[in-house]
Amino acid sequence: MQVLQMQMEVRADPAEVGRARKWARSRLAGSGIGVDEPLAETLILLISELVTNAVVHTGCPAVLRMLFPDAGPAEARSGTVRVEVADISSRPPRRRRAEGDDTGGRGLELVDGLADRWGWQAEGNGKRIWCEVDRRAASWVGAFESPRAVTNRA
Numbered sequence: 001m002q003v004l005q006m007q008m009e010v011r012a013d014p015a016e017v018g019r020a021r022k023w024a025r026s027r028l029a030g031s032g033i034g035v036d037e038p039l040a041e042t043l044i045l046l047i048s049e050l051v052t053n054a055v056v057h058t059g060c061p062a063v064l065r066m067l068f069p070d071a072g073p074a075e076a077r078s079g080t081v082r083v084e085v086a087d088i089s090s091r092p093p094r095r096r097r098a099e100g101d102d103t104g105g106r107g108l109e110l111v112d113g114l115a116d117r118w119g120w121q122a123e124g125n126g127k128r129i130w131c132e133v134d135r136r137a138a139s140w141v142g143a144f145e146s147p148r149a150v151t152n153r154a
Contacts (some may be wrong), residue, residue: 004031007065010085012055020051020064031068033081039135042114043081046131049107050085053129058089060126069135080116080132088126 054062069079115131
């Protein structure tokens with residue numbers, strides 16, 4: 001199967017998070033995902049969290065990638081959407097435990113709750129953090145119940 005890949009460079013500036021969300025929204029329609037679908041909102045939130053982690057916690061520029069199955073109209077609702085953020089910091093991601101009114105520390109917890117799979121790997125002098133959302137499951141789950149209740153993590 002071929003994959004459609006889109007990417008943008010992200011500067012080491014927290015304002016880039018908003019730019020990344022706007023960029024991603026503009027690319028979703030071309031991938032067959034309507035911007036008003038629950039899947040689109042999930043992907044935007046995942047992108048927001050991963051880009052925030054890259055620019056705020058590492059202080060480094062990053063590259064955001066979205067990968068979509070390049071399928072015909074009959075397969076437009078199937079396949080896996082992958083989001084990746086690569087940065088030049090060798091510091092691994094660290095899950096934090098937010099308490100009560102804390103304003104931070106929930107990013108990877110959100111990624112874990114929204115994505116079907118996620119992880120990270122060292123890459124050169126830096127790393128790549130990725131997450132995947134299965135489009136077929138997301139298309140029917142959003143209307144009835146939370147994704148966490150029905151997903152099976154690999």
